[in-house]
Amino acid sequence: MLIAQLTDLHIGVGRRLAYRKVDTATALERAVARVNAMVPRPDMVVFTGDIGDLGTPDEYALVKDILRDLDVPFYMIPGNHDQRAPLRAAFADAMPIEDGGAFINYVVDAGPVRLIALDSLDEGRPEGKLCSARLDWLERTLHDGDDRPCVLFVHHPPVAVGIKHMDDQRLLSGAETFAQIVLAHKDRIQAIMCGHLHRPIHTRWAGVPLIVAPSIAHQVALDLRDDGPSAFTMEPPAMHLHRWDEKQQCLLTHLAYVDQYDGPHPFFDENGRLIV
Template structure:
């Protein structure tokens, strides 16, 4: 099973630049074209939050217009830049969409890997939290299919990145998530967005990784006094490949056209 993983496109209304600098819509359109060009094609696309920049209805109109080019199912979860009820209205009719409350849901009919969406965002806040209620829900969901390979997707990652201007906006109470995942070894990955960079670490006995943004890269600055900064680096995505008997391998794919292919490996 192939799963394409895009994050943080920060789609804007037509003709409006992200932060007045970057054409995030063009970048996301290029990412979608890259997904469509994959051979074999992925069975599923995951979007781990910050689908739009200001949570505006016209931004979601643009987002859905671009997602319409995809031929495979798309699962999405809101980030701190999404407006929850506008997000819900935009995706109304999708079988995975909860009618109310947190955007916690389970999809198990798209292939061998089961996907569990865990909504850790807080309305009006940039940080997230694993609440006791969310933790109990996740524990029950994972216990229901203990032998099924599973991905948990969320927006804010539950660890300190050591980037000083990002860590105040992480997902708090991550110890609750770690304790639950440690009890359920079928969890192959925890997939996050938010930090606009690829990071990975062991977490709760599994592997946690964050996806790059299709728009900008947050600067990797580890000094405690570093000031917020971003770069227009090549946008990128992740591709997660599940094989029975091997498990899940995650690939980093830059988005764009590059010299090659050359006849060597």
């Protein structure tokens, strides 16, 4: 099972450049082409939020247009730049929510593993929230009798990572209860996969790995000063590839760059000798 996680698309209407600089529509097209060209090809893509930049129907129409070229099934959760109603209207198939569900919480049966998608959007606010309705849903889902290993996907990470302006907008409300629920199921939860920070970051939280994927567009500047300004860089766009290894019964996460670089070059010559 191979799952590509693409995050923080920030698509603007009319292919508008994000922050007057980032061609996010082209970035998404390149990421789609990269996924399509992968061998083996991922079984699915999970987009972990900030699909649009302002969350308008026009933005989602453009995303939909670009994703027509994506050759693998995909799922989505919202980020703080999204709006729930238009996102659901545009991508109902990518969000298999139970009937009557007010939030974009759902489970994907990915064979040996279960993907649990969580909606941390607090509309109009940059920071994330898991209200009691969403946390109750998570608790119920983890107690529904399906004991397969699971992977949680949520846009906002619940930890502070040392990038001050992003830490201020992490998952705040509900984070403590979320930690208690995760801790109680830490043996089954393989990892929590997040976006939002536009950087690859790894830690351990509530007894499980917490892995943040870089953006397929722009990255947040790596600035660990307390007063570091809110800024982005054009470091290479990338995605995460989560591979469930059936033999080892574990999940491994690879970083895959969107762009192609020089190589691959062989280590050994035609006689099998190490090239020195």
